[in-house]
Amino acid sequence: MSTPTAGSGSTHTNSRSVILDAVRAAGTISRVELVRGTGLTGATVSTVVRRLIDDGLVTEIGTAESTGGKPRTMLRLDPAARYAVGVHLDHGFVTYVVTDLGGDIVARTRRAGIGTAGPVEVVARMTGEIGAVVSAAGVDRDRVLGVGVGMPGPVFQGTADAIAPPALAAWSDFPFAQALERSVGLPTLMDNDATAGALGEHWARAVPGSVCLAAVYMGTGIGGGVVVGGTPYRGASGNTVEVGHICVDLDGPECWCGNRGCVEILAGPATVVARARERGILEPGDASTVAATASVSGEFAAVARLALQGDDGALELLEDSARYVAVAAHTVATIMDTDHVVLTGPSFGVAGSVYLPVVRTELETRYFARGNHTVGVTISPHAYEAAAVGAAAMVLQSELVPRQTSVVLPASSPELTVRTASRR
C-alpha cells in the first residue's frame, strides 16, 4: 500500500521551505510578492524571512520602486551561504563540481574513469578527489551541505552496479553511497544522472517560470528527466524518461537495451560516431571496447567540431541524428505535457547549435497541444557539467527544500532506495 506523507513535518519547516524555494525561483523578490505568491500570512513571511536572514541564507538587496506605495526591499538567496559537491560518475570519466547555493559552479575538475578498480578503492580515490575540489573552491567546509553522485542507469539500493564493468562482482550489493558518506564525512545522495541533470536545470533557473520542465541529456547515450512542480518525477522506481530507448521504428535495428528501433540505436552519439567512421569522416578507431566506450562522447565531439567548421558530411550526420532526437523530445512533451525542453549534457554542449532548430521546429509545428501552450526549447547554460551540477542541486534541494517526491515509494519497497541526507 502506498504511504502518503501528508501530515509529516511541522508547519514551521514547511513555511521555511516554501519561502526559501520561492526566493530561489524568483531570483529576487519582495516580502509582499512572497505573501502573494505563497499564500502564507504576512506575519509568517516576516518571521520566516527574518530567520532566513539571520541564518545567512537570504539577504536584502536594496529596494525596488513599487506602484505608489513605499519602496520594497528585495530579497534573494546569498549564493555563498551554502555549497554542495556534485559528482558525475560516468563510464569514461568522473566529473566533480562544487556549486554555490544558486547552483553556479565555483570549482570543477575531471578525472579518469574508474576503470576496473573495485568499490573500496574507488571510494578512497573519490574521497581524495572530493577533498581536492572543495579545497580548490576555497570555501568554508562547514558550508558544504553534502555530496551528490549522478550515475547512468537506475540507482538500486544505494549501490553503483550500473557503473561497474559487468565482470566485477565486487560492486554488486556494495553499499557505495553509505561508504562514500562515511569516508568523506558529508551526507551523500545518489541518483540517475539524467534525472539529476533535469533538477540542476530547474534549480539553477535555466528556465524561470517553467512548471513542467524536461531535460534531454546526451552524453555517451541519450537519457532524460522531468521536474514537475519543482520536484524530480520518479515514477515507480526512478527509471524515468528513458527517452533514448523509445521505439520510433517498429522494424528498426535491435538495441543493446532489448528494444528495437530505439532513438539511441538509430541516432545516438555511438551511432553517429560509427557512421562517421564508415564514411571516412573519422579515422577508424581503437577496437578495444573499453577505449571505445571512453571515447564515444569525445569522438562525437570531434564529428561536431568538423560539422561546425563546415564539413558537410559531418553536418549531414548530425542533422540526421537531430530528426530522431527531435522526435524523442516531442514524445516526452506529448506524454508528460512539459512547457519546456532543455537540451543538456556534453554532446549537446558541443553540437547543440545543430540540434536546437530541428527540435524547435518539431515542437512548434507538430506538438499535440500547441493550441494550448508552446513548448520552449533551449540549450543548457551548463550543458557540459549538467549531471554534476544536477547532483549538487539534489543535495541543495534535499537539505534546504525537502519535499514530497512525485511518487512515494512504499517504505518496504526493495525497488529503489535513494539514500536521503540527514537534515543540517
Add this chain to the structure above:
Amino acid sequence: MSTPTAGSGSTHTNSRSVILDAVRAAGTISRVELVRGTGLTGATVSTVVRRLIDDGLVTEIGTAESTGGKPRTMLRLDPAARYAVGVHLDHGFVTYVVTDLGGDIVARTRRAGIGTAGPVEVVARMTGEIGAVVSAAGVDRDRVLGVGVGMPGPVFQGTADAIAPPALAAWSDFPFAQALERSVGLPTLMDNDATAGALGEHWARAVPGSVCLAAVYMGTGIGGGVVVGGTPYRGASGNTVEVGHICVDLDGPECWCGNRGCVEILAGPATVVARARERGILEPGDASTVAATASVSGEFAAVARLALQGDDGALELLEDSARYVAVAAHTVATIMDTDHVVLTGPSFGVAGSVYLPVVRTELETRYFARGNHTVGVTISPHAYEAAAVGAAAMVLQSELVPRQTSVVLPASSPELTVRTASRR
C-alpha cells in the same frame, strides 16, 4: 512562479484524507495496519476512524486472526455511504453512470450524442438525464457528492469546446461546468476523459498496490492517463499521456493532429475501420462525416466481433494494430516508469483479448528497466464505461480525499482551470 500548497489545510483534514484513502486502497484493513501504513499515531488513527464510522463512511466488518495477539477488527469503506454521477461526453454519445463510494456502477445509461445542439440546450438536456439516472439508481440524493464530466481533448477553463462541432461558436467561452453545476444543483468537475479513466482504474482498485498506473484508453481514438502516488498526473496543462499522437514512424502519414506517423493514424480504430472497408471485411459505410464519427467505435466493435468469431482478415487487422498499440504502451512505461498498464475504453472492452498478449509480450521482452521491475498489463474490469466511471471517481476523490495535484499550476495560469468542487 509556481505556488506550492504545502502548509494549506489542517492536520485534521490531512489525517482524515490519508486514512480514508488508505482504507479505500486496502479494501479491508485493521487499525494496527493503518498505523503502520500511514505513520500516524495510534491515538490519531483511533480518533479519526471513530469519526469516519460516525459519519457512515467506514464500517467495521468482523475480525481477522492476528499472529498471537487479539483478533483485529477489520475496517472498510461502506460503498453505500456516498455516490457520484459520472458523465462521458463523447462525440457520438453521452454515457451516464452512478457509482458507489468504491467506484462500482449502480446505474448506467447511454444517450445519443449532443449533435449540433448549443450549450444551453445541452445543459438542460443533461440535467434531465442526470436526474433520471440518479432516480434509476434509487439512492438517497443527499449522498450524491457531485457530477464529474469527462470529455476528449483538453479541458480549457471549464468550457466544452473540444466536444462541440467546430462550426458552433456558441460553445467558445461558454462556462459549461459552471452552468451544469447551477442547473443540476451538485458540485461539478470536468476533465479529460482518458485522465479520468486512469483515475477510475485507480479508485476502483483495478490494480491494488500499483504505485504508478497508466491507462491506455481506446474508444474512437487513443488516449491515456497516468495516476502516480494516487494522483492524476497533470503536467503543465492537463494535456498528458496523449499516447495516440506519439510518432513511431518518422516517414509515416500525416495525422489530423499535425504530427506524422502517429500511433492513432497508423493503427487506431478509425484506421482499422477504414482498412476493413477497403478489404471488404466491412461494407462501405455512410459517407456523412457526423455519422461516420458516431460509428467509428461501433464499426471497430464490428471488426472485433468478426475477428473473435474466426474471420482471419479481421484478426490480422487487429493484430497489426496491436503491434503499434503495444509500442504506445511501452513508450508510456519507458517515459513515465509505470508498474502497470491498464487497457481500457470500449474498443479494448470488445477487442482486448487480441491486444493483451501483444502488449504483454512487448513489455516483458523489451521494457528498458525490466531488470528492475515488471510492468503488468490487464484489461479494465469496466472498460466500456471507463471514462464515466473515472469522471465519478474524480468527484469522489475531490470530495473525500482532496490532495495536491502532481503539478501546481500558477494561480494566475490561464492554461487550465479544472473547476474544483466545493468541499462537502
